[in-house]
Amino acid sequence: MSPLSLVPIPSSVHETGGAPLVLDERTRPTGDADAARELTRLIEARTGLRTRELGGDGGAPATAASAIDLRVEPGGAAESYRLRVAEDGATVVGADAAGLFYGVQTLAQLIEPDTEGWVIPAVEIEDAPRFAYRGVMLDVARHFFDVPAVRGYIDRAAGLKFNALHLHLTDDQGWRLHLDSRPALTERASGSSVGGDPGGFYTKDEYRDLVAYAAARHMIVVPEIDMPGHTHAVGLAYPELAEDPVVTEHMLEIVSDYGGEPPAAGEAYDGLAVGFSSLRINDEATYDFVADVFGELASLTPGPYLHLGGDECLGTDPADFAAFVARASAIVADLGKTPVTWHEAGAAGGLHPDTVGQYWGGVTPTDGMDDTARAFVSRGAQVILSPADAVYLDMKPRADSDLGLTWANGPTSVRRAYEWEPADVIDGIGEADILGVEAPLWTETVRTPADIDALAFPRIAAAAEAAWSPATGASDQRTWESFRGRVAGLAGLWDGLGIRFDAADEIDWV
Numbered sequence: 001m002s003p004l005s006l007v008p009i010p011s012s013v014h015e016t017g018g019a020p021l022v023l024d025e026r027t028r029p030t031g032d033a034d035a036a037r038e039l040t041r042l043i044e045a046r047t048g049l050r051t052r053e054l055g056g057d058g059g060a061p062a063t064a065a066s067a068i069d070l071r072v073e074p075g076g077a078a079e080s081y082r083l084r085v086a087e088d089g090a091t092v093v094g095a096d097a098a099g100l101f102y103g104v105q106t107l108a109q110l111i112e113p114d115t116e117g118w119v120i121p122a123v124e125i126e127d128a129p130r131f132a133y134r135g136v137m138l139d140v141a142r143h144f145f146d147v148p149a150v151r152g153y154i155d156r157a158a159g160l161k162f163n164a165l166h167l168h169l170t171d172d173q174g175w176r177l178h179l180d181s182r183p184a185l186t187e188r189a190s191g192s193s194v195g196g197d198p199g200g201f202y203t204k205d206e207y208r209d210l211v212a213y214a215a216a217r218h219m220i221v222v223p224e225i226d227m228p229g230h231t232h233a234v235g236l237a238y239p240e241l242a243e244d245p246v247v248t249e250h251m252l253e254i255v256s257d258y259g260g261e262p263p264a265a266g267e268a269y270d271g272l273a274v275g276f277s278s279l280r281i282n283d284e285a286t287y288d289f290v291a292d293v294f295g296e297l298a299s300l301t302p303g304p305y306l307h308l309g310g311d312e313c314l315g316t317d318p319a320d321f322a323a324f325v326a327r328a329s330a331i332v333a334d335l336g337k338t339p340v341t342w343h344e345a346g347a348a349g350g351l352h353p354d355t356v357g358q359y360w361g362g363v364t365p366t367d368g369m370d371d372t373a374r375a376f377v378s379r380g381a382q383v384i385l386s387p388a389d390a391v392y393l394d395m396k397p398r399a400d401s402d403l404g405l406t407w408a409n410g411p412t413s414v415r416r417a418y419e420w421e422p423a424d425v426i427d428g429i430g431e432a433d434i435l436g437v438e439a440p441l442w443t444e445t446v447r448t449p450a451d452i453d454a455l456a457f458p459r460i461a462a463a464a465e466a467a468w469s470p471a472t473g474a475s476d477q478r479t480w481e482s483f484r485g486r487v488a489g490l491a492g493l494w495d496g497l498g499i500r501f502d503a504a505d506e507i508d509w510v
Ligand code: TNX
Pocket: 274, 311, 312, 342, 360, 392, 394, 405, 442, 443, 444
């Protein structure tokens, strides 16, 4: 018998051994209207059956074969749910609307074909997330992705119980969000991207649309404006704010890996090098800019976090870097938001103590990256884990892949994406210090939604399990063998949803 294709694996799954629930056109999702609409969409994507939801008090008509009752009953842990399927019907009870949404996602993963048509096996499930923050990042700066493409990624991530979309909105290659306070950013610095491909940007209304679309799927948007490095595009719009590009040893190593030369000041950049740009750190005009940008971003963003970058400032003097991130984090905190930075900023003594650190070193830390990550925790804040050699979705999945990079010990197999335990990455950073797990997708080599799917899937499912499911060792299902069996059965659902996943040969797809 094949295992239930549940990813991320719930905290508790009990197969009752009873007869399954048979799905047909008369099956009726009832109860909570939003959840009923979502379940109807998923059943149709998986089976082609067009069930008709009866939200609100509709109740099941006498002819209904079976009802799937969807309800919120406050009480349990945030985002948790209980699910029961038997021959005569099913119920999903969420502790809140998010929990109900996640229960519906689990129910959709359970649907399978059998000789009678489509069925859901008789089960009892109780489930709650391990970590409060479960993120995916999309880099819309190296290549721009329009609103429909980002909506598609939100749907995909929400289906795996991710609840945060980190949007990397700016980088050397382009600025992707219109801001009224600094209109030249999109007028002069949004038209370029990697490889000479077209650029683009979101209007404020488009950004609000993405925030609302994500919220309806229980995801927050975490916008990142990367500073003080990765800011060559700022100099195209406001030359007085930017240093001239610098060339460093480390940068040359990366350039020789990926090709390309750093740009001249004032020239749009379409290469892959990093670390050559910086805002002018000892100039007050820079902090007026930071205040304008984050002030406007805060007013557009209901979520609690604003990410200010802080990575790879390879040509910047460490004292200057520290002074910059200290002031920028204070500006964000004064706006009532929690600052987030990449882990490098942890080394800065004056960093705002609430700042959350995002760790992108390896599953086994090198080069003192564990020290900088621990500094966030010493100040009393938490970290988000994005170990690059496991969950950087832009690493090549195989050596012969056309898409992806390799610098983080790539290619990265599905197995390597799966086999790591968050609480074991950094000595001194335990369960309570970890806000969550995030899987970034940088887009130097990624140009289309199909490219996004091919790099993200199936490895994004491994990251989802690290973020949601019990710790390795706390559940006998948290093994590579179990995961590869469960993810194999998701091919039908993913096909139905139009997800063009990479059919990695490590998995015996069914
Ligand atoms: C490193 S790790 C970056 C990005 C690149 C990425 C490519 C980190 C915070 N920054 O600038 O796009 O590698 O994998």
